[in-house]
Amino acid sequence: MAHLKLLGPFTQLLPMNGLPKKGALHDAQLPVLQNAGIVIQGAHIKDMGPFNALKEKYPQAHLDFLEGPHTGLPGLVDPHTHICFGGSRAKDYALRNAGKSYLDIAKAGGGIWDTVTQTRMAPEAALVKSTCSLAKRHLRNGTTTLEVKSGYGLSVREELKMLRAIQSANQQLPMDLVPTCLAAHMHPKDHKGSPADYLEEMSRELLPLVKKEHLAQRVDAFIEESAFSPAQIAPYFKKAKELGFALTVHADQFTAGGSQVAVELGALSADHLEASGPREIDLLAQSNTVAMALPGASLGLGCAFAPARKLLDAGACLAIGSDHNPGSAPMGDLLTQAAVLGAFEKLTNAEVLAGITVRAAAALNLTDRGQLGQGMLADLILFHTADHRDILYHQGNLKPCVVYKRGERVYDKHRQKNH
Numbered sequence: 001m002a003h004l005k006l007l008g009p010f011t012q013l014l015p016m017n018g019l020p021k022k023g024a025l026h027d028a029q030l031p032v033l034q035n036a037g038i039v040i041q042g043a044h045i046k047d048m049g050p051f052n053a054l055k056e057k058y059p060q061a062h063l064d065f066l067e068g069p070h071t072g073l074p075g076l077v078d079p080h081t082h083i084c085f086g087g088s089r090a091k092d093y094a095l096r097n098a099g100k101s102y103l104d105i106a107k108a109g110g111g112i113w114d115t116v117t118q119t120r121m122a123p124e125a126a127l128v129k130s131t132c133s134l135a136k137r138h139l140r141n142g143t144t145t146l147e148v149k150s151g152y153g154l155s156v157r158e159e160l161k162m163l164r165a166i167q168s169a170n171q172q173l174p175m176d177l178v179p180t181c182l183a184a185h186m187h188p189k190d191h192k193g194s195p196a197d198y199l200e201e202m203s204r205e206l207l208p209l210v211k212k213e214h215l216a217q218r219v220d221a222f223i224e225e226s227a228f229s230p231a232q233i234a235p236y237f238k239k240a241k242e243l244g245f246a247l248t249v250h251a252d253q254f255t256a257g258g259s260q261v262a263v264e265l266g267a268l269s270a271d272h273l274e275a276s277g278p279r280e281i282d283l284l285a286q287s288n289t290v291a292m293a294l295p296g297a298s299l300g301l302g303c304a305f306a307p308a309r310k311l312l313d314a315g316a317c318l319a320i321g322s323d324h325n326p327g328s329a330p331m332g333d334l335l336t337q338a339a340v341l342g343a344f345e346k347l348t349n350a351e352v353l354a355g356i357t358v359r360a361a362a363a364l365n366l367t368d369r370g371q372l373g374q375g376m377l378a379d380l381i382l383f384h385t386a387d388h389r390d391i392l393y394h395q396g397n398l399k400p401c402v403v404y405k406r407g408e409r410v411y412d413k414h415r416q417k418n419h
């Protein structure tokens, strides 16, 4: 039997459990345990409750005593990133701020295609290294589960290279990476046939290999005027579903349409939604598809946020992702972006924190994390504060002091050597 660890006392512990899966949340619904402790056995939580009672119940447990005020949360789940890429798009950012639009820049040879060119030039080992280094920054900022997409390869060989790089990075990192195949990011400029031909080739040649090599269990597509239409994506998604992939969609970023495909085909999530109107909000609210806001893309592009308040009020499940990518969302700081979204969209602490923990885990169909409780993974983060409201109040500038992943202390602000 793995030895027991008792961690505490937490001035406040937010287990993020027992919350409704969908819809608006009041702060009064947020469970806040005072002077709590957590008993960890191996990678999982064995018990949770009043610290003193746990001390008596588990006298044999190794005591991991927390000196001074500490607030604990489940490890953050970032359900949407593109951190595996080559090169930089600092030039695009400067051009956008000088007045050029994202789509103009893409048409002129910048945008996603520029990153595809640079990613294709990068050897797999270089991608592993850069992905690890960005992922570790996310880990220090409290993210213990991070989704990572391909989508800058856009050929069978190059998509496999990206997905293998993500798999190797995952093996080297203490956190969990959740890979997603985004071969349908755009119709590659060097492809000879039509967009439909490209998608047909990818479903025939790439997806079975992704499955066979266990490189991803999720397939994503960018549904947009500049990428693929709903009619082009439908047969591709049907094929992906037949092969056993879960679906997710880049939906309604500049024009509406993607969220309807997401709902109709039972995608786990519809992400972006900046252009969603009342019809799309309603569709999402009536469905089991998680509505995902990506405030980092709004901040990177200088455009409106997704209608998060309206989505929650209509009854949708709202998750929040960083969309960390070299083009539209170069910041890559989930907590900051979630806090800022909350301030602009008038979201409660409960809604924002659920959006980056338990509801983000739901977007990835993971039921063993995003909340704390018996049997859950011992993924948790600690902040030096006696009041959980400080976490969003500081808008990301209050960083976690300690991060636990699968029961191991993988980051400690006061330790010299960290991951």
Ligand code: NIG
Pocket (backbone or CB within 6 Å): 082, 111, 112, 115, 222, 250, 253, 297, 323, 325, 326, 327, 328, 329
């Ligand atoms: O989520 N919208 C499409 N894809 C990414 C952007 C990728 C890029 O610009 O490189 C996004 O914003």
Ligand code: FE
Pocket (backbone or CB within 6 Å): 080, 081, 082, 250, 323, 325
């Ligand atoms: Fe994205």
